[in-house]
Amino acid sequence: MTSSTDRTATDRSDGRFGSRRLGRAMLTAVLLVAGLGSMPVASAHGGTVTVNGFRLEQWFGLIPLVVGLGIVVASQYLHRLRPAAARYRLQGTIVGLVVGIFGAIWIVQLSPYEWLTAQPIVPRAIHAPLMLLVGAGIMLASVLVGQFRWSRQPRFAGLGVLLGMWVAYPGLSALGLYTETNSLGYLVVLGLVVALGYVLYRDAGGLIRRLLADRTARQFGVAVGALSVLFFAFSSGMLYLIPDDGTGVSLSEQIVSVLPVADPLVMWPAVEFWYPTVPIGGVISVGTVLLVTLFGTLIGLNAALFAFQSGSGTSQTSAGIAGIAAPQACCCCGPALSQIAVVTLGPSAGAPIYLLFGDPSSSIGSLFFVASVAVLTGLLVRATDRPDEPQPEPATAPA
Secondary structure (H helix, E strand, O other), X not given: OHHHHHHHHHHHHHHHHHHHHHHHHHHHHHHHHHXXXXXXXXXXXXXXXXXXXXXXXXXXXXXXXXXXXXXXXXXXOHHHHOHHHHHHHHHHHHHHHHHHHHHHHHHHHOOOXXXXXXXXXXXXXXXXXXXXXXXXXXXXXXXXXXXHHOOOOHHHHHHHHHHHHHHHHHHHHHHOOOOOOOHHHHHHHHXXXXXXXXXXXXXXXXXXXXXXXXXXHHHHHHHXXXXXXXXXXXXXXXXEOOOOOOOOOOOOOOEEEEEEEEOOOOEEEEEEEEEOOOOEEEEEEHHHHHHHHHHHHXXXXXXXXXXXXXXXXXXXXXXXXXXXXXXXXXXXXXXXXXXXXXXXXXXXXXXXXXXXXXXXXXXXXXXXXXXXXXHHHHHHHHHHOOXXXXXXXXXXXXX
């Protein structure tokens, strides 16, 4: 009885210690990004920036990116080198992500703009019919698989149909039915958010409540989700620190304006801003906020699941943890890999790859989003449907 009490007290102490470390890691992320934005930029173009006479290249960002990835990987093997260091796995992961995302944002901000005139791997002329065909295939497969595999859970098929409609909607232009203000587009976007929330509530609600009750899992999920939102905001162009030179626009003056933006799928009211004293700018619309928040929430929940199972003390194997972490990493790495392709292959050769993930207007990029939503949601539902495994108790008690 005494040993159990001592162990519980130790776990709470470790949880509080880990909480402070996670908090400091998040503060470090903010300071690193703020430091990148506070550089007095003299000129920025063609993948370089001049700061106080020093010429900084885009490929410099590969250094913190590789170092950060190395820290993340090394953190997963700390327990093999020293079992007592296993408690620092999550803290090391956060530190590695902070360093890696700093490098990724560096690469994104200094990305040359040759991709604007580049031709994607899939010619734009066949985007519409191809996306219409692929989207229809996803909808048909969702109905068939749902009928034979989840006949008592039609919500899975409904979610799949909405994901297929997300892909197919821009392809309606091949039939002359696509418009940027069609009510169907708004219904698809809002319907996907509602349907996803319903599926998670019905099929992963209990798991999510356990994750939120665990302090370490909750804070790790929030940290990873926030970092993913930060990265996707910069990689998608929602935020920027180094603006492109605009015709007839003074970058020394503050800019705030309201305008419509046709992404995702349809027109959304947006705010465009630029504050030269920070400096930071961006274009934030209702649709992109929904999109990035949805993606960040799914990534954060899966990260919390990773922390919950890796530190719960159950018989969860390394292969099982990898089954959670590996798909999640693949869902996050698309935009980063597209930017690395620009750095390593050059703007001309790397731009077509970038268009697959980084161009918001690319219909092919919607496949990455749809696949990521399906995989991340499936991981949460699958983790719930394991009655043969004992449910682990929270690693730390909430305050």
